[in-house]
Structures are given as C-alpha cells and as structure tokens.
Amino acid sequence: AQKVTQAQTEISVVEKEDVTLDCVYETRDTTYYLFWYKQPPSGELVFLIRRNSFDEQNEISGRYSWNFQKSTSSFNFTITASQVVDSAVYFCALSEGGGSNYKLTFGKGTLLTVNP
C-alpha cells in the first residue's frame, strides 16, 4: 500500500486560477512529519513546507497555503492566483521511522501546468 497518495497525476489550469493539490498519507507512527517539495524541469527539488504530526495549524505563505487534517490523514496544498512559474511537479512526502532511521517517502507527484 502506498504511504503517500497523490491522486491527481496531472492538473492543467489557466493563469490566475486557484488550484489545490491533494495528498493523503498512511502511517502507524504517532510522531511523523509531512513535507511538500516542488520540482521544476531543471530537476532540483525545492523544499516548500513541513508539518509535524502534533501541529494541525494551517499555514499561509504568500500565494501558498496548506491544510493539514489528521482526521482524514490529508495534507493538501493550495496555490492561489496561479502563475506560469508555478508549473512543476509537486511532491508530498512523509518522514517516519524515529531516531536515525527517519526515511522520506514521496508520493508519485502531481504535474501542474499553468497556462498563460
């Protein structure tokens, strides 16, 4: 079973539209961490946000916002007023394991295309 599910393989929007990328995770650990990364065509993964399992406070950073709900094991990412530069693959990731054994497991990613 997948630990991190990103059901949307590809999303295409027109500039200035809002878009939400879904992420559902699965873990038995009580302490775990969730991340979102952006991967533009250049290949580098860019860290966007992290959340720990004890902090369900939502966060907003400019046009980006994140909604973490433990009850539904979801950590969704919304881009408001999307721009062409937002076009990339977005990965949700789960860090679990404890101590020195923490491993980062990525979802399959969502390819976002923002058209002008």
Add this chain to the structure above:
Amino acid sequence: DTEVTQTPKHLVMGMTNKKSLKCEQHMGHRAMYWYKQKAKKPPELMFVYSYEKLSINESVPSRFSPECPNSSLLNLHLHALQPEDSALYLCASSLETGGYQPQHFGDGTRLSIL
C-alpha cells in the same frame, strides 16, 4: 542557485566503465543522502549518511558504492552499471537525520548507461 552542488550534471557511460558522482555542501549539514529518480517517478532513497557514517542502505546493488570522505562531501562510485540504472541521481543534505529536518537537494546528475 542550489546550496548542494552535484557534478557532473550529465554523464554517459558504458556498462564496463567506472565513474563517480560527486556531491558537496557547505551548510554544516551532518546528514547526506543519495536518491535515484526515474522519469516521471518520485525519488527513491538509496543511502543515508549520518556524521560521515552509513546509516541506511536501501538494499542497493553493490555496483553502487557510496563514500563520505568528510562532512561536506558525498560520492557515489559506479561500476558495471546496467541500462536500467539510467536515471537522475539526486543528492540531498539536512542538518541531521531527524525526521523534522527538511532535506535540501542538488540539481542532480542525469546518468545514461549505454
């Protein structure tokens, strides 16, 4: 510009060649990672180094040999690779291996095996 530097950016090699991938960071991070990423797939963890010691090996074939000569450098030695090893190899680093620490990635090395 990324703070994790990987060289070379592109590498083409035959199945009998020996080559090395290099990764460098100067952020004072004590954990370093190698990932393999096939096209249109997520990165998959290969190795984790913590304080210059190998802490995780995800059952990677021995034709991949990691080395961490010091806290800033991470190498991946390649020998007798197969065509299915063609992929983007990403290096990452984090302050420590604690799960809360975000990993910072390099641009990767695009490896093609002929």
